Amino acid sequence: DGGITQSPKYLFRKEGQNVTLSCEQNLNHDAMYWYRQDPGQGLRLIYYSQIVNDFQKGDIAEGYSVSREKKESFPLTVTSAQKNPTAFYLCASRWRGQPQHFGDGTRLSIL
């Protein structure tokens, strides 16, 4: 069954800690995206990748990092430099020009 898997569903971060959110897709999509959604707000683009080993900053990349070593995987690291990391993180993938498919999301909170 094809889809996008995000893990974990819930994540807690301690002060000064880096945490990594996983995103895996088996849809053979070239492009992958990370969004941040705050309560009652829209989607803000953090990073996106059109092909393996290449990625671009979105609108709010500061305090985050990504890698794209495999087509199927696009992990997001929330670094200690991100001072307000509490949010709902959504990963998406798609073929160019086609609709985006989303994972179920990861809810990140600060301990």
Next chain:
Amino acid sequence: GQQVMQIPQYQHVQEGEDFTTYCNSSTTLSNIQWYKQRPGGHPVFLIQLVKSGEVKKQKRLTFQFGEAKKNSSLHITATQTTDVGTYFCAGEDGNNRKLIWGLGTSLAVNP
């Protein structure tokens, strides 16, 4: 930069009333996509409009793309409680690299 404005931000209706949300882009779009996000869930693709002046229907939902390909609307006829959620429009830029998201319209339906 490119922006997609979406109004209204919130709409509260009685079940059976109609509902419309509007999107306006600062630039011409190659296509526009509509998504629905239920509370606690992730955005789910509804439809994509590509042609100037295009109108598409899905049961009680009617989607329109403006002649200039800079605006779009979603109209729901006779709302039901199952229509509750946030409706997002997302416009594709000319390079088809990423979507420009509206902030969404949250729809509440009183039974």
